Amino acid sequence: MSNPLLDFSGLPRFADIRPEHVTPAIETLLAQARAAVEAAETAAPDWDSFIVPLDDAGERLGRAWGQVAHLQAVLNTPALREAYNANLPKLSQFDAEMKQNLALHAQYQRLAAAPEHAAASDARKRVIENALRDFRLGGAELADEQKSRFAAIKEELASLSAHFEQNVLDAIDAYALYVEEGTELAGLPADVLAACRAAAEKEGRPGYRLNLQMPCYLPVQSYADNRALRQTLYRASVTCASELDAPERDNSALIERILALRHELAQLLGFGSYGEYSLATKMADTPEQVSAFLHDLAARARPHAQQDRAQLEAFARETLGLDTLEAWDIAYVSEKLKQARYSFSQQEVKQYFTEPRVLAGLFGVIESLYRLQVQPDTAPVWHPDVRFYRLVNAEGALVGQFYLDLYAREGKRGGAWMDDCRNRRDKADGVQTPLVYLVCNFGRGVDGKPATFSHNEVITLFHEMGHGLHQLLTEVGELGVAGINGVEWDAVELPSQFMENFCWEWERLQAMTAHADTGEPLPRALFDRMLAAKNFQSGMATVRQLEFALFDMELHGGPGAGISHVQQVLDRVRREVAVNIPPPWNRFQHQFGHIFAGGYAAGYYSYKWAEVLSADVYAAFEEAPDDVPATGERLRTQILARGGSRPALENFTAFRGRPPQVDAFLRHGGLSG
Structure with a gap:
């Protein structure tokens, strides 16, 4: 096909995609999707006649737009950004149309009430339940005038979030x-x-x-x-991206507008706050429950954090001659203290984590846990740095494929993430296997040497691979609940945080190391010092995450407010839980893409919520060290394979045999004493 965004016959044709392809492709696919919706409104309300055609059209649109959004994040250019921004409102408008379509809503209700529904699979029941919930959350039950306003809010929010993220990227690149x-x-x-x-x-x-x-x-x-x-x-x-930066990149007005619109949206649907609205699709029930969870962790962690800070200040004063410990001193003094206390530096450790060995070690963990092999594969890519792999089972059958884009570069969004390119789906001609992106921002090798990763970067890589495995190992054939689709947001981090634990197991860690100069593996003595330092400043690290989570929930707990109020909320939270108070000109909030440009608004607490779950899951492996394959198989079948086909708490309980407990989380973080 002349337009690569309309070609769904195989892997995406990233080498062929140009900005001028975006608008024609999206307009074509939107027209096809609207035609499918019109047909579905009067179709027989059964799975094959009603759901499948909608899924077909929606999937094509989602896959094409997903490729555009991905390129906008990893290879941003002015022309591509213009095309992205021009088409984003069209997608938002269509999404609002879908979720407010009363004819479709009635069809789903008929499907749920049909006698066949009782005998349907868990996955299909869950698809219908989620759809009915999303109609309510999408404004289907609103009056016509309110529907129009709701759709306008959603469209503007999508545009504002994109602008927020682009301002941050521009500020960093400039x-x-x-x-x-x-x-x-x-x-x-x-x-x-x-x-x-x-x-x-x-x-x-x-x-x-x-x-x-x-x-x-x-x-x-x-x-x-x-x-x-x-x-x-x-x-x-x-x-960056604040009033202290270039005026054209200032996110202040965007933050104010985003918060105001979110509160208005929530009120239109009868919620007291955007926080309540956000939790309608999560494991946690109320903002009060989340707040109690976070404050309980803060009460446990803050004494440890205060001790961490006091030790840092004493070391800075007595050893480094720094009478004051400023924000730009903390990482430096922390590294010096770690070296003094544990006789190693992160830079020393980094020389052992060469890229080829780290990847081999990561793939080895996947094989030992799930009896799957990662093999090099070929595909059109968006940049020469990108690698492509296939995941196969013991019989050599394809399970899924993934792209790996490891290095930082201009035009690429910061951070690390996983996203799906194509989801698993049962089709008439066989199973459509999943395809995902794994993206990091590490330094590349120089002077002909392979890249070396810090241990924290190795942990990041394992984290994103955990997300990837959640998507790749699903055995659900219905798009709406395959992989991470339909999984409660505060459970999505469980598989990713679980994988981080294997970066601390001696045999696995040694196998993924080879010194950049000598090729020698990591010495046991150095690992022992790393392990001793594992919970170094864990108190400070924990309260920092709690600071972000409480700020997020409080910010979304009431009406939108001016940028000065946003700062006041952040200052109040910091006084309550933080031990490292930044200077008054710190504008962290202007770059907080998780809540202003990502999916974590009134949901940043999910990292700590899921960390409790993931620590408890890993504890099952600790309790049966000689039975890793069997435990891994249980994890795969009861959690990863299930995707969103049943509630996350049921998945967890099926794996663990009981509800979650906080003990392992506190023990792993050195916070139980």
Whole structure:
């Protein structure tokens, strides 16, 4: 086909997609989807006549738009952004039309009431239940005037969120700091210096080019002896996309508008707050339950965090001669204290985690847990850095495939994530296997050497692979509940956080290491020091996440407010739970993409909620160390394979044989004492 976005015959044709393909493809697919909706309104209300045609049209539209959204995140260009922004409102409008269509709503109700429904599979029952719920949450029961307003709000929110994310990306990409003398960069690791020097050379400039992307920013904060340099980059980073940045990138007005619209949307549906609306699709029942959960964890963690802070201040004063511990000192002093206390540095550890060995180790864990093999595969890709793999079972049959895009670059959104490109589906001609994206922002190898990853980056890779496995290992054939579709948002992080635990098992960790220069595996003595330091500053790390989660819930607990009120809420939460209070010009909220541009609004607590679940799941492996394959098989069949076909709590209880308990979470985090 001339338009690659309309070709669903195989893998996406990323090498062929151009910005000018976007609008014609989306308009064609929207027309087809609307025709399918019109036919479905009068079709026989049974699965094959009603659901399947809707799924066919919706899937084609979702797959095409998913490719556009993915490219916008990993290979952003002005032309692609323009095409994305021009078509986003069209998708939002169609989504609103679908969720407010009373004829479709009545068809779903007929399907639910039909005698055949009682004998339907769990997956099909769940699809119908979720659809009826989503009609209510989508405004189907509103009066016509309210429906119109609801749709307009949804459309504007989608546009605002995209603009928010683009402002952050532009702010990060726009910043550069040029340093001519290497002496000013004392303490920085050699690979970071080499990358900064190469970046300057690429622009025909002498010296070094520093930026705000994580492979540069984090090492400066952790290792640069030059305190003024740390402060300069810190200030540039935490003021991105705020009123302290370029006016055209200021997210202040977007934040105000997003919060106001969310509250109005929730009230239209009869909810007291956006927090209540958000929890309608989650495991947690009420904002009060979430708040109690977070405050309970804060009460347990804050004493440990205060102790962490006191030790850091004492070390900074007595050993490093710093009378005050500023925000741009924390990572640096923490690294020095860790080195002094445990006799190793993250940079020393990093030299052992070479990319080929890390990937081999990750794939080895997958094989040992689930008896599946990861094999190299070929596909059209969007950038030369991207690799492609297939996942096969013991008989060699294809389970799924995934793209792996590891390195940071300009035009690529920061952070790490998994997204689905094509979901599993049972079709008349066989099973459609899942296809996913795994995206990170690590530093690439320099001077002909393979990339090396910090241990934290290894954990990030395992985390995203956990999300990928949740999508790849589903055995549900209905699109609406296959993979992570239909899974309560506060349970989605369970498989990803579970995978992180294997980055702390000695035999597995040693197998994924080979020193960049010598090829030697990680020494046991160094691992023992890493393990001793595992919960180093875990109190501070925990309250930092609780700070974000409480800020999110409180922000969405009432009417929208001005940007000054947003700052006041954040300041109040920090006084309550934080031990590291940033300077007054810190504008973290202006970059908080999870809640303003992602799916975590009134849901950031999900990370801690799911961490309790994941720790309890991993405890099952600890309790049966000689029976890993059997436990892995139970995890696969009772949680991963089930997707959203039954409630997450039922999945967990089927695997564990009981409801979740907090003990393993506290023990793993060093917070039980």
